[in-house]
Amino acid sequence: MTNGAYGHCPSGAVPYSVRAGDTLGNIAFLYNTSVNDIIKANPGITPDQLCIGQQLCVPLKAQLYPACPTTNYYVVTNADTMESIASYFGISPQQLVYSNYGIDLNDLYVDQILCIPVAPSPVSININIGERKLTIYSDDAVFKTYRIGLENPSIPVPRGTFRVLNKQVDPGIAQGARWLGLSEAGFGIQGTNNPQFIENISEGESIILSNQDVSELFNLVPVGTTVKII
Numbered sequence: 665m666t667n668g669a670y671g672h673c674p675s676g677a678v679p680y681s682v683r684a685g686d687t688l689g690n691i692a693f694l695y696n697t698s699v700n701d702i703i704k705a706n707p708g709i710t711p712d713q714l715c716i717g718q719q720l721c722v723p724l725k726a727q728l729y730p731a732c733p734t735t736n737y738y739v740v741t742n743a744d745t746m747e748s749i750a751s752y753f754g755i756s757p758q759q760l761v762y763s764n765y766g767i768d769l770n771d772l773y774v775d776q777i778l779c780i781p782v783a784p785s786p787v788s789i790n791i792n793i794g795e796r797k798l799t800i801y802s803d804d805a806v807f808k809t810y811r812i813g814l815e816n817p818s819i820p821v822p823r824g825t826f827r828v829l830n831k832q833v834d835p836g837i838a839q840g841a842r843w844l845g846l847s848e849a850g851f852g853i854q855g856t857n858n859p860q861f862i863e864n865i866s867e868g869e870s871i872i873l874s875n876q877d878v879s880e881l882f883n884l885v886p887v888g889t890t891v892k893i894i
Contacts, residue, residue, distance in 0.1 A: 732779030
């Protein structure tokens with residue numbers, strides 16, 4: 665056990681509970697950081713002797729948006745108000761204020777990045793690999809559907825039930841405009857700068873959407889959302 669107990673990580677780092685099969689390399693990839701930075705943030709850790717349930721603090725790359733220990737970010741759009749955002753996520757406007765210290769939530773602007781308090785997700789996701797389709801459900805009804813591609817034709821996609829573990833805005837060119845990490849090391853939903861890629865790839869590891877679609881999905885799907893892949 666390190667001194668990075670859940671919920672007690674320093675600013676710029678997020679808490680992480682080690683799962684079966686985890687390595688520092690996989691955790692670093694999942695959070696777009698480095699193994700060395702994780703080691704520095706967790707004095708006394710033995711990299712090759714991680715234990716299931718062990719609590720780590722995972723440092724994130726410097727971001728130009730508010731600290732958010734759960735990485736449950738939201739990017740403001742033209743139609744948003746503080747009340748509409750709070751209502752969608754099932755939280756109060758006051759909770760939204762408390763999670764975004766120093767930001768004037770009565771003067772929101774497009775592309776402003778907010779931290780959303782984690783609450784029960786208003787939606788769930790179903791991904792059908794054969795049909796290459798990602799569907800968002802709200803109250804068991806279809807809410808949104810997106811066309812997907814898959815990253816690598818030589819790697820089979822994991823099937824089963826996962827959850828959204830972390831979210832990143834502008835994670836890097838290789839991951840497009842947004843990244844939603846799932847509860848499987850190194851596996852997630854990402855964007856692409858080449859929309860034609862979605863039509864050309866039929867098998868792979870990461871789930872790919874156009875940057876436009878993944879940006880919309882990012883705002884609709886909070887950390888903790890259930891993702892079923894068939």
